[in-house]
Amino acid sequence: MPTHYFSTNQPQKWHALQLQRHLQISPLNLAMDDDGSNPSPPYDLVILGASGFTGKYVVREALKFLNSPSSPLKSFAVAGRNHSKLLDTLKWAAKPNSPPPSIAILTADTADPVSLRMLCSQTRLVLNCVGPFRLHGGPVVAACVQAGCDYLDICGEPEFMERMEYSYHDQAVETGSLVVSACGFDSVPAELGWMFNSKQWVYPAVPNRIEAYLSLESDKNIVGNFGTYESAVLGVAHMDKLIELRRSRPSRSKPKIPGPYPHKGPLIDYQKEFDLWVIKLPSADTAVVSRTLAMLTKHPNGFPGCYESDGQIEKRKKFWSMVNPAHFGLKMGSECLIGVFRFIVLGLFVGLLGRSSVGRWLLLNFPSFFSLGWFNKKGPSEDEVASASFKMWFVGRGYSDLRTLTNVGDKEVDAEIITRIMGPDAGYLATPIILLQCALIVLGQRDSLPKGGVLTPGIVFGPMDLQERLQQNGISFDVISRRIGSTR
Numbered sequence: 093m094p095t096h097y098f099s100t101n102q103p104q105k106w107h108a109l110q111l112q113r114h115l116q117i118s119p120l121n122l123a124m125d126d127d128g129s130n131p132s133p134p135y136d137l138v139i140l141g142a143s144g145f146t147g148k149y150v151v152r153e154a155l156k157f158l159n160s161p162s163s164p165l166k167s168f169a170v171a172g173r174n175h176s177k178l179l180d181t182l183k184w185a186a187k188p189n190s191p192p193p194s195i196a197i198l199t200a201d202t203a204d205p206v207s208l209r210m211l212c213s214q215t216r217l218v219l220n221c222v223g224p225f226r227l228h229g230g231p232v233v234a235a236c237v238q239a240g241c242d243y244l245d246i247c248g249e250p251e252f253m254e255r256m257e258y259s260y261h262d263q264a265v266e267t268g269s270l271v272v273s274a275c276g277f278d279s280v281p282a283e284l285g286w287m288f289n290s291k292q293w294v295y296p297a298v299p300n301r302i303e304a305y306l307s308l309e310s311d312k313n314i315v316g317n318f319g320t321y322e323s324a325v326l327g328v329a330h331m332d333k334l335i336e337l338r339r340s341r342p343s344r345s346k347p348k349i350p351g352p353y354p355h356k357g358p359l360i361d362y363q364k365e366f367d368l369w370v371i372k373l374p375s376a377d378t379a380v381v382s383r384t385l386a387m388l389t390k391h392p393n394g395f396p397g398c399y400e401s402d403g404q405i406e407k408r409k410k411f412w413s414m415v416n417p418a419h420f421g422l423k424m425g426s427e428c429l430i431g432v433f434r435f436i437v438l439g440l441f442v443g444l445l446g447r448s449s450v451g452r453w454l455l456l457n458f459p460s461f462f463s464l465g466w467f468n469k470k471g472p473s474e475d476e477v478a479s480a481s482f483k484m485w486f487v488g489r490g491y492s493d494l495r496t497l498t499n500v501g502d503k504e505v506d507a508e509i510i511t512r513i514m515g516p517d518a519g520y521l522a523t524p525i526i527l528l529q530c531a532l533i534v535l536g537q538r539d540s541l542p543k544g545g546v547l548t549p550g551i552v553f554g555p556m557d558l559q560e561r562l563q564q565n566g567i568s569f570d571v572i573s574r575r576i577g578s579t580r
Contacts, residue, residue: 286420
């Protein structure tokens with residue numbers, strides 16, 4: 093079993109209890125608090141994979157809220173395989189100050205179930221930053237579900253997310269473990285973005301489709317996380333497993349959306365509203381939004397919280413009554429046509445080579461060549477991260493008056509609402525902001541969240557105050573234009 097490093101201020105009573113559990117010894121009186129209840133875990137959250145490219149930025153973001161006024165985050169630990177790298181991460185994240193001495197360093201390995209069980213037994217919440225998740229995420233989810241602690245990650249891999257739902261949802265409900273993937277740039281902006289746009293449609297106006305257009309911008313070269321690139325390559329390699337998984341399950345419920353199914357449209361398109369050339373690419377965002385919509389068809393008022401007050405119940409029901417279902421899709425954009433062709437070339441390389449072992453070896457060993465410089469194993473510099481930003485437009489198109497429609501299929505859309513989300517670098521700044529705000533909601537408002545289960549971020553955090561929290565931390569939501577009753 094790997095060595096575990098603990099801070100000196102951890103409750104000895106708690107560690108005695110955990111030792112008894114792992115040795116399968118019946119709990120003694122020392123395992124109880126003075127009031128007869130089990131002691132709380134020593135950490136509010138543990139950041140697993142803290143020394144990774146994104147993990148270190150998550151640590152830096154967590155330090156902003158540790159013991160700050162009104163913050164529920166009073167203690168946390170960092171975890172991973174290498175103690176010295178984790179120590180370096182803490183020093184980097186805390187500079188120019190020294191790391192708080194209360195932060196513990198825990199050694200755990202996703203290939204070691206015992207270390208993961210021990211890790212999960214010491215915390216209320218695990219933030220998992222270890223990817224690719226198809227390779228490393230399953231054991232962490234399993235350990236969290238077994239221990240009954242909550243779990244958030246920054247995954248953008250549909251096959252992993254849907255497999256976790258298939259494998260662990262019922263058990264997570266039973267143990268009270270809330271498991272939510274895609275709590276980063278994948279896929280919270282997409283989920284909150286389509287909700288924000290759909291809520292602008294006031295009856296009798298209704299949307300038919302909401303299309304998202306994403307632009308990644310920087311004054312310097314845009315360099316992506318190698319883990320994101322690796323996940324995409326492995327996703328293509330295992331696409332048949334995702335198809336097999338979906339075929340093995342009952343079809344998801346589909347919401348009733350006014351109007352016909354949108355046409356696919358051209359492969360490449362120009363959006364003059366925001367001066368972007370765009371192309372539709374496979375996206376985890378679309379899969380996650382689709383899962384949320386399917387859940388809402390069975391639970392139109394969302395999922396009840398563990399111990400909601402009457403006011404919280406009313407707030408949740410009101411929120412979901414304002415969210416209009418709509419077809420959703422996402423397209424990547426570039427200010428120049430050459431940028432779109434770079435997307436196409438990257439997609440062709442990954443699509444053609446990702447299905448063979450030799451092709452994957454080439455893709456993963458020469459990422460800069462095959463991604464045309466967008467990805468490398470070193471990752472971006474701090475200056476490159478600071479210079480990057482994202483813009484995400486949501487174009488909702490639908491009908492100005494549902495009451496006047498007799499045959500919607502023959503009716504052209506005559507209304508449009510455009511909204512936008514903007515923020516800092518998607519992978520290294522926006523993702524930690526989003527993940528930490530989700531974590532603070534879990535820690536501070538757990539009674540208002542579902543008891544447990546493998547759910548989407550939209551279902552869990554939609555009716556909470558996540559949008560307001562993101563706006564207070566540098567991610568903006570704006571209504572750009574409304575055209576109701578103007579045929580397009």
